[in-house]
Structure formats: structure tokens, C-alpha cells
Amino acid sequence: MLISKRSKQTIDACRFCWMCRHICPIGNVTGQERNNARGRAISLSLVERKAAELADVIDNVYECALCGACTKECVTGWDPVAFTKEVRLEAALNGQTPPYIGRLLENIEKTGNPYGASEISQELAEEIAGLPQEAEVLLFLGQDARYMAPRAAICAIRLLKAAGVAFTVLAAEPDSGYALDALVGASQETKQAMEKAAGILAGFSTVVAFDPADAKVFLREYKQWNLPCAFEAKTFTSFVAQLITGGKLRPRKLDLKAAFQDPAHLARDLEETDQARTIVDACALRCEMLLYGKDTMWAGDLLMNTYLPEVMKKTAAARWKNAQAAGAEALITASPSEYAVLDAAKPAGMQLLSLEQLVLQALTGGAGDAR
Ligand code: SF4
Numbered sequence: 404m405l406i407s408k409r410s411k412q413t414i415d416a417c418r419f420c421w422m423c424r425h426i427c428p429i430g431n432v433t434g435q436e437r438n439n440a441r442g443r444a445i446s447l448s449l450v451e452r453k454a455a456e457l458a459d460v461i462d463n464v465y466e467c468a469l470c471g472a473c474t475k476e477c478v479t480g481w482d483p484v485a486f487t488k489e490v491r492l493e494a495a496l497n498g499q500t501p502p503y504i505g506r507l508l509e510n511i512e513k514t515g516n517p518y519g520a521s522e523i524s525q526e527l528a529e530e531i532a533g534l535p536q537e538a539e540v541l542l543f544l545g546q547d548a549r550y551m552a553p554r555a556a557i558c559a560i561r562l563l564k565a566a567g568v569a570f571t572v573l574a575a576e577p578d579s580g581y582a583l584d585a586l587v588g589a590s591q592e593t594k595q596a597m598e599k600a601a602g603i604l605a606g607f608s609t610v611v612a613f614d615p616a617d618a619k620v621f622l623r624e625y626k627q628w629n630l631p632c633a634f635e636a637k638t639f640t641s642f643v644a645q646l647i648t649g650g651k652l653r654p655r656k657l658d659l660k661a662a663f664q665d666p667a668h669l670a671r672d673l674e675e676t677d678q679a680r681t682i683v684d685a686c687a688l689r690c691e692m693l694l695y696g697k698d699t700m701w702a703g704d705l706l707m708n709t710y711l712p713e714v715m716k717k718t719a720a721a722r723w724k725n726a727q728a729a730g731a732e733a734l735i736t737a738s739p740s741e742y743a744v745l746d747a748a749k750p751a752g753m754q755l756l757s758l759e760q761l762v763l764q765a766l767t768g769g770a771g772d773a774r
């Protein structure tokens with residue numbers, strides 16, 4: 404395979420080791436060795452040694468969530484996420500991408516998003532239309548919120564309005580490049596999508612990324628690709644935490660025991676864990692689940708839900724069990740994608756709230772509409 408020397412070394416290191424097997428969210432719910440870093444490395448080492456074809460193991464390569472738990476856990480500094488993404492690119496360049504990934508890529512080409520959606524909900528469109536056309540601050544909603552979780556997008560807009568922030572949202576947002584980066588890694592198409600988005604967003608002084616996946620692209624991938632970034636990118640969580648500490652939002656603490664589900668992109672890729680807790684602490688009684696902060700256990704995402712829905716039900720159910728074991732009444736999310744998969748697996752008697760829903764509810768002492 405035409406992958407980097409470092410990735411070949413990682414494959415050879417991981418195939419003899421399974422020290423991180425216990426923290427893989429996919430391996431934990433499927434119970435299959437093939438799903439953790441070591442299992443994938445064994446498959447790929449067979450391809451490297453010409454004992455198997457890449458096509459034989461490519462499904463396995465797409466069973467990885469790229470959540471980075473193995474990378475974080477590795478005391479010897481290997482990064483299975485890097486070789487997994489490089490192999491995805493290798494497969495794409497050789498026409499060996501699985502058909503279910505090919506469909507997502509075709510959707511991105513045709514509609515700019517992997518879901519093939521061309522219209523946002525009327526309610527979200529009206530909410531956006533009610534905002535000023537021009538502002539220094541842009542709230543970048545992202546594809547998951549716009550097309551798959553519009554309620555989250557609407558609540559985010561309402562929260563910034565409640566804080567008196569002068570901001571706008573683009574009626575037509577560019578593709579940040581996140582989905583392409585996840586599906587085919589560092590392709591020319593990924594770079595072009597990121598460059599295009601950087602150009603469109605250059606007119607704003609601050610871009611607040613609602614989705615941690617987009618925040619990761621703006622704050623990390625742009626640097627790795629050496630792309631000019633004329634705007635200051637901020638995570639939604641850090642922006643809202645500042646609104647609370649600065650007194651622009653004054654939520655009242657609810658009598659609600661809540662655990663926060665750290666999104667892997669936020670906690671591991673961007674190393675941001677405190678800001679969401681500032682928000683939760685202002686609004687609820689925080690408790691922590693097993694594996695939180697940088698050790699977070701990924702709960703699922705909408706992209707993988709398109710081709711591994713049964714596994715996503717299990718990853719979400721596993722996280723609900725952690726929340727219940729911690730004695731939480733509510734699970735709080737900061738990722739629209741994780742919200743959607745957790746919602747589909749929500750056990751009776753538990754509440755699921757996005758951070759913006761939590762703050763909106765706390766602003767009215769729990770009496771308002773926090774949908
Ligand atoms: S990432 Fe590290 S801990 Fe995990 S299998 Fe590879 S070498 Fe072992």
C-alpha cells in the first residue's frame with residue numbers, strides 16, 4: 404500500500420499489542436477483535452505482506468470511528484487513526500472504496516453533504532432568515548445540525564439571541580470538509596473543500612463552530628494543511644462558556660443531576676474539556692460518568708449510522724448505561740451527531756439535552772421551552 408512509513412510502522416507495532424482494546428467503543432459493543440486497533444493492524448499487515456487484498460479488509464477499515472481513544476491510550480505514541488485514514492485514501496485512489504461509502508461521497512459531490520439533503524427545515528430557514536444579513540460573528544451550524552438535527556441548530560441560534568450576540572448564520576453554508584476528511588482522509592477533494600470554505604468564511608472576524616467536528620477542521624486541520632485562516636475560529640462550547648462567565652447569560656441552576664458526554668473531537672482532538680463543564684455547572688448538578696474528559700467513550704455518529712446503524716444503537720446504549728450508573732437524570736451533549744444517535748437509544752426515565760437546550764431551560768428556571 405502507498406501509505407507513509409510511519410503508518411506502516413504503526414501497523415507493525417499495533418499487530419503485536421492489544422493494550423488499548425478495552426477502550427475501543429466499537430470493539431466493546433461488537434465483541435469482535437477485528438474492530439480494535441490491533442485487529443485492524445493484523446488485517447492491514449496481511450495486505451502489506453501481500454497475503455490479502457485491500458478489498459478483502461476494506462469494510463474493517465470503515466468500522467473504525469476515528470475516535471482517537473486508542474491513540475490517547477497508547478503509551479508508546481502510535482496513532483491508529485492516522486493509518487486508518489491513510490488506508491481509506493489509498494482505497495479511494497485505487498477505486499476500492501466500499502459502495503456504501505461511495506454513495507456518501509457521491510452525495511457530497513452532488514449536494515455538498517453526505518446525506519444527499521438539499522433543503523433545510525422550514526422552521527430553521529425562518530430562524531436564519533430572521534437574523535441580520537451581516538455581522539462580524541458567524542455561527543457555523545454544520546451539516547449534521549442543518550440537515551439531520553435542525554432542532555439543535557434552532558436552539559443554538561435562540562441561545563445566542565438570548566445573550567444579545569450580534570451574529571448571523573449563512574443561508575447556504577459551505578462544506579467544512581469534515582465528512583470528506585473522515586471518509587477519504589487527505590485527498591485533493593478534501594483540501595479543495597477546506598480551501599473553498601476558508602475563502603467563504605474569510606469575511607467574518609469570528610466563526611463559532613457549533614459542531615465539534617467542524618471546530619476540529621477549523622482549529623486543527625486548517626493548520627495541518629497550511630490553509631490561510633482569516634477568521635478566529637471558536638468552539639460553540641467555549642463561546643457560550645464565555646457568555647456565562649461574562650454575565651451575558653445568567654442561567655439558574657436546575658435541580659437536575661446531569662452528566663456531560665464529551666465529544667471526542669472536542670476532548671481529544673482539541674483538548675477542550677473545561678468549557679462545557681463551566682456551562683453544565685451553571686445550569687445543573689454535574690456528575691461524571693465512567694470515562695469522561697479526554698478519556699471519553701464515543702457514543703456514535705450520524706455518518707457511521709448510515710452504514711452501521713445496529714452498531715450505533717449499541718454504542719449509544721453503552722453510553723446511556725454509563726450515565727445511569729453515574730446516577731445521572733440527564734445526559735448532556737455538545738455534538739448534534741451524538742445527540743441524534745443517543746436520542747434513538749434513550750432509555751425510559753432518562754432525559755437527553757443538548758448544551759444549548761440545557762442553558763435555555765436554565766434561563767427560565769426550567770419553565771421555558773427548551774426543545
Ligand atoms: S495504539 Fe498502542 S496500545 Fe493500541 S494496539 Fe497500537 S501499540 Fe498497542
Ligand code: SF4
Pocket residue numbers: 426427428429430438439440466467468469470471472473474483484
Ligand atoms: S479510533 Fe476509536 S474506534 Fe478506531 S480503533 Fe481506535 S478506539 Fe477503536
